[in-house]
Structure formats: structure tokens, C-alpha cells
Amino acid sequence: MTKTNGSVTGVNGNMVTVRVEGAVSMNEVAYIETRGKRLKSEVIRIRGDLVQVQVFEMTKGIRVGDPVAFTGEMLAVELGPGLLGQIYDGLQNPLPEVAAKVGHFLEPGVYLEALPRDRAWAFTPAAKPGDKVRAADLLGTVPEGAFTHRIMVPFGFLGTYTVKSVAPAGSYKVTDRVAELQGEDGTVHPVTLMFQWPVKRAVTCYAERLKPVEPMVTHVRLIDTFFPVAKGGTYCIPGPFGAGKTVLQQITSRHADVDIVIVAACGERAGEVVETLKEFPELLDPHTGRSLMERTIIVCNTSSMPVASREASVYTAVTMAEYYRQMGLDVLLLADSTSRWAQAMREMSGRLEEIPGEEAFPAYLESVIASFYERAGIVRLADGNTGSVTIGGTVSPAGGNFEEPVTQATLKVVGAFHGLSRERSDARKYPAIHPLESWSKYSGILSAEAVRYAHAVLARGAEVGQMMKVVGEEGTSLDDYVVYLKSEYLDAVYIQQNSFDPVDAAVSPERQKSVFSMVIGVLGTAFRFKDKDEARDWFYKLRQGFLDLNGSEWKSDRFAQVEKGLRTLIGERKTGLDPKAARILETLEK
């Protein structure tokens, strides 16, 4: 197929119209040549011989008549060893290398190779000549950090191939040939350590998709206990500005119990990415003892970088996530923020003069969001192993109002909703996930019945609290008042979590189970109080004790000592135990 060429006939913002001769395919990459620079762009509409492309750079300086070269390839990323620890922009340009080449600023038209070409990898062959292989089958392995990186048959190889040759064990660069595969039609294809894959196509080289059931532990109590996320599941975090979306994502990226974390900083502040960039190399991954950066990939297209590549950045990130999933690893993709990505679509849709939907978002907003989140999942691979991609996206709704299109479209497709609330963040209650409005469809580390029990106390306490605002403390019965105190206590000692405290920042599932059963014990117990003042004072004391417990190292002497003190304190006032709570406690202790 000959390459198609064209020339610019119009410019409107970052959308350029090109007149072409020859065949053009949708989402194909084209380069606009202007003033000695080649600006990358993507085909987004074809009408007769007029093609509209969105340019991934500023379009200043483009003239009518500038030549355009179409590549015949869709927007793709490089997949191979060397992705981990990298910092990419939305088009997979390695940013530190770009900085080394052109200095402080992101000059347009600078595209560098995503994978280091000069680095050598120790290849161990796994396939042998004569083997029949299909896409994503194993050819060999190279070690990458703490992982065994599987070198696979490129995902784009359709049908069955016969291995003609495999390179012997040794040191190879990503572009070196390590195998030759013969197709059914007899042609021989060389395979290197790396290959390319178009970002907007989901990778489907697996035996079957499974139901996400196993919890993905984040070490955040409120999430793991109340609103869990399953490996291969999806969740969203909508919240107004200043409610702590990004902080929550940062905490999750540090402590989540997964193999690989991909952070897609999409249209947000550059300063926040910098914190991750500078701190992660210093922090240690508790599982492997290596630097956290070695399990992390950062895709960062911050708010002032070109809008079209912002749109591409979430796809770039999810494609790399799917690649590592094919190795049987658990990958977590954190996208911050999907609203900025949706806004990028809105800008483009406006330039295309499409009929706008609600708040000028395009009518296809929902289906695009749905198909993005559907790229998450846990799958059984051809070799029987499982791998997963979990997607957590933040949403920045205008005015903090969840009724807007992006939040609503996201809520339709995700499995868990962690809604952040302004009131809670103003009251410095972190994480500011609203415990009554949020939900999760996944099962967590604790029995659903136990969680429901605690949740009911919380809801009942909130009702009493509302009532008390009207009738005052005097008009509330002692029983109701104690329910209110119990819900406040649950909020203070279990739902809130101090991410600055070295112990409280990350709580293991084992510890969560143990402390939660103590909490259920308090919630289900009937206490003897003379009056409200006495009840309040006692609960303050209890709360203080539990906060001390939260700050003590798990299974340390101090922990045991504080726990013992708390049990005595509870015992002093206890008059009985709700039979339902007793049953729950029995199952919890099993």
C-alpha cells in the first residue's frame, strides 16, 4: 500500500482540515510538515477527499498548503521491556529524555522513542522451533526489575504461526530480533523484544473474562471495609476541588496491593505530578523492598499541555496496563481526572461542529466513557494464569454537583462509587469519601452482614444528628443520643484515617478485621449511662483510646496494652449485647 499524502486546506484551533488523494483510515496518524517541524495528528473525520485531523501540538504557524504525510498506522504505543519507572506524556514521549534534548519547554514536534534503544536485556528463550503459537503466546522472558517480563507473540498476529527460530539465551536490545514466526501463508515475520499496539483498541488475547471477586486491598479502611474495589473492577472518585481526590489517588498508588501501578495524570496540575515524580524513587514498595518507582509508570499530560494528547493519554495508559496484564500481573490504573479527558472530547466535538448534548458534551460521551472503563477486567490467559486491570478514575464535576454528565455517565459503568464531600473535607475528615452516599457492588474483606450492621448505625446516627439540629439535645432521648454517639465514634476511629501517621496511613486487612470486630462489639453493646453528659464523656474517652490504638504498631506490646485497656473500659459499662451483633461477631471471629 502506498502512503497517502495531502495538503492543509484549513485550520481552526487544534483541528486541521486536509485535502488528500488516496486512501485514509479513521484514527490514522498523520504528520503535518510546517516550518521544518513535523506535527503529529490523528484523523478524526473523513468526508470525501477532505479529512479532519486533531493535532497533538499547538497549531500556530501552520499554513494552507502545508504538506501532510499519512502513516497508514493508528496511534500506537511501544510495548516491551523498559516501560516500568518511565515518565511519559500522553503520546508516550519520555519526558526526562525530552527535557535532556530540548530543555525546559515542551517544544512542538519533538517525538522520542518510548523504550530505551541502547539498553540490553537478558533474554531466556521459552519457545522452540516447530511450536505452534498464537498472539500473546510466550516466546521467552527477560527480567525487568522485580518481574519476569514475558516476551510474547505480538498481539496483532492473527491466526496460528509456527516458530521458525528462537534466539539463544543472551543479551539483546529491544529492536534486536529474538524469533522468527512463519504464518499459515508461508511468510516469515521477525519478532523483536518490542512491538506496537494501537491505543484505542482493547487487547483481547485471553481465554475468558472472569467476574471480579477478589478484593484489591488499598489499605484504606473506608474503602477496604465499606466500599471495596475488586481486582479487575472499576471505581470512580468524584469530588469538588480541594476535597482530596488527588491525595486519595496518591495514597492508593503507594499502598495498593497490586503488582504494577500506572498513574495517568490527565489534565491536572503539574505540581501534583512533580510530587509523585520526586517522592516515588525514594519510597520503598513494602512487597518487594524495591523502589516504588520500579512498579510504577507515569503518564502525565498536565492541564497546560496540548488538549488532543490529553485525550490520547488515558488510552496510552490503559494499553500499557493491558500489556502487563497479559503477563499474569495485577495492574492498577489511576486516571486523574477523567473530567479533563471528557472536556478534551468536548473541545474537539465543538470544533467538528457536532450537535452538542448536555452541557455541550458530545452525544457519544457515555459510550466512550463506558468503553474505556470496560477495558478493566480480570482475565484467564491462554496459559491458565490470571491477570487483571483495575481502573480508578477521579471525576471533577463542575461546581461539585454530581448531577453533571461526566459523573452520571461514569456512575453507570463503574462497580464502586467513592463520592467525596465538601462538608467532610471542610471538617478535615479524611478520607472525605461520604460514607452514606457512596456505594460498591463488590464484596470486600469482611462479611457483607457485618458491614451492613455498621452502616445501619451510621445512617441511624446521621438521622438523629439531623433531628437534634431541630429539637436540640434536650429533645433527644438518651437511647437515640447514644446511637448518635456510636455513629460519631465509628466515624472518628474507623472511617477517618490519618494518612500522615506512619502506622495509620496503611492498615492491613488482618488488622482491619480485628479492629472492626472490636468496633462492632461497641456498636452492638448496650451501655449503662446516667445521662447524656456521662455518655458523651465516656465516648470521648473511648474514642481517644481507639485513636491511640490506631497509632500503635500492629501486634506490638503497646497495641496489646491499649486493646486491653479498651476492653476493660467497655466492660465497665456493658449491660448486654444485641443478638444480631453477637451473631456477626461469631462469624467475624471464625
Add this chain to the structure above:
Amino acid sequence: MKKVYSRIESITGNVITVRAEDVQYGELAQVSTRFGVSLAEVIRLADDEVSLQVFAGGRGISTGDEVRFLGHPMQVSFTDSLMGRIFNGAGEPRDKGPELSENLIPIGGPSVNPANRIIPREMIRTGIPMIDLFNTLVKSQKLPIFSVSGEPYNQLLARIAMQAEVDLIILGGMGLKYDDYLFFKDTLEQGGALSKTIMFVHTASDPVVECLMVPDISLAVAERFALKGRNVLVLLTDMTNFSDAMKEIAITQEQVPSNRGYPGDLYSQLAARYEKAVDFSDAGSITILAVTTMPGDDVTHPVPDNTGYITEGQFYLKNGRIEPFGSLSRLKQQVNGKTRPDHRAIMDGMIKLYASYKDTLEKKAMGFQMSSWDAKLLKYGELFEQEMMDLSVNIPLEGALDKGWEILASCFDPQETGLRTELAEKYWPKARA
């Protein structure tokens, strides 16, 4: 020599179209009308049809007027002789000084590579306790002042301009009332700060297109000075006018509005400006302080809302004071641990007590009886408002900290303040104890 076109095909609002060839997107042109010459910028190309946005507006342009393309995009002169000068949104002198045409630089350049950014680390002293002590301004921070119209936000900006410890101040005025422009000019002149100030001012009576240029011109100049090692403070007032100018132009260009008439790219447009704030590891820095007036004191209005998602906190100006609640400097934690050991403690402690004072005020308003503790709080609250919150208070951070201890000592016993004992022992004023 560039060709001159003498037939304007259409005129809609501030946008004219001509048929021309070999024109760049973003290029500048001169339109000669009978009212004088105005600059215009190419905003759309479609075959040989070129749409231009005329800086001076479309009024009075005739279809027979001349359009001359200049072959380059919007530029501004960058030299040391910019210091002390005042320009309009098109970069032309406003102060009867000579026009500058040497060393022209393009405006609206590319963004800084995130990999080259560093974690902010130095505070900027302003002499205003509500900023220095409670919400410290940090070098390379971008911070808006959310304010209802009618608040003295320009007075506040002028004071910061006079007192901030920076090498250079660039003031970008958008839709300024002429009085306000004169106020800035006079204040800076009298304070002797004009020589380290550059002003780009668009007043409310100037053409609306020029309003759009102000932030880009100001920040382009700031960026060059920062690269030369200067610490630059950019003051922008008022970004709501800038957004409204964008809205006006988007609507005349028949763009689909997204929220209350604002264009869908409002967030990206604002972010492109605010994200110019930077600290270069091997050179100077840019700090941005911008006024955002909130129509109807509504923080969910698209302009303050989008701004809040972009900036690193906000100052809330209300009733002539920087409100301690609602104001936030997200970067203060990076610096306030390094100033004086009592900084964080005084910051938290005084605010907590002020919150209690507010509760007491509420109780008092509802007619509840005041305890002796309430009386102490009432005394404290008044002192705090007078000697800390009042915008006329002007003391360095250390003085403000000492003043804080003094206020506390005149109202409370040390153990009532909730401050750590060892700090109280060290700083509690001895004479009063």
C-alpha cells in the same frame, strides 16, 4: 514585502474575513481603517478564506479597508527597558514613552516539561500576617484571590506588589476601571516600586480582544525574566473579566457554549495561563497571584470553580479581610516548617481559637448566657480581627508570630490555648505572665 489585501469579505462582531494566500495560523496583520491602524490575529483558515480577530474591534471597519499581513505571530519586546513602563493589551505604550521593538519574543509559548519542575521550597514574604503566617505564599505558586466585587482586592494586590520580596513585578490588568488603573500607577509610583514593575493594562473601555492578550503578554515577559534568574511575581486582575472576554468572543464566533455561556475550553484556557507559574531549578521563578471576582459570591460559578481546580489554593477576601476559613495555601506545608519552630503551632492554635470565637458569637446572637471562657474568647476574637486580620496590619512574619503570642497572653492562660508546653515556655511573653 507582504501583499496588501484591500477587500474584506465579511465583518461579524470583531472578526473579519479576507481572501488571502500563504498566511500562517496565528499570524498578525495590520488593518488600516479611517480611525487608525489596528492589529488583528488570524484565528481561522479555510482554503483562501482567512478569519481575523481585530484588536480594536469591528466597529467602523469598511469592506474596502486594507489588511497587511506581518508574517509573524503576536510578539512583545523583551528588554530591560521594559522596567517601569506601562503598555496596553496590544503591547503599545500607554505612558507616552517610546515604542519598543527590539528583541521581539513570541507570546503564548509551550508549557514547561513536568519532569523539569521541582518541588516548591521558598516562601515569599508579603508583610501581611494573614498570608505570611496563616496561608504562606510560596515561590512558584499560583493563587487566586476570590472576591466579591466591591472588596478592596486591587488595594490588596497593590500592597503585595509594594511589599513582596521579589525581583520584579508584572501587573496584568484586564477590564480595569480607569480609576483602578490610575490607583495602581499612583500607588506604585509613590511607593517607589514602579521601577521594578512592568504593567500591561487593558481598561474596561479598551477593545475586548486586547483583554485576551494581557495574561499571555505578561507571562511571556515573566518567563524570559525568570529564565534570566529573576524571581517574578505576576499579578493578574481580574481573571473573571478575561473569562468574560473569552465568552464574548466565543459566542460571536458561534461556538457552542458549555456552561452559563462560557466556552467548553475555559478550563484549558485558564490552566494554560496559570500553569506558567514555575520554579526553574537553575534559574528564577514565576509566582502568580490573580483576582477572580465571584459573581454573586458564588464559588460554583464556572470561573471560580474552574480556577479552584487549577490553582494551589485560594485567598478568600470577604468584608475587607482575608478570611481564615475558606482561604487555603496548598503549598504552605512545604515552607512553614522551616521558618520558626512556633509557626505551625501558632497557625493552627490561633485559628482553632478563632473558630471557637465564631461559635461563641453565634451563641451570643441567640441570646445564650456567656461564661467566663466565652468572655475570654470574645476579647480574643476582637483582638485577632484588629491586629491580625485587618488588611492595614503590616509586620514581618516574626513580628506577627510575636504579636500572636502577645494576643494569646493578653486573653488566656498558656494551658487554655492548647499549644504545646515547650513552645509556650519558650515564647509566652514573660512580662505578662
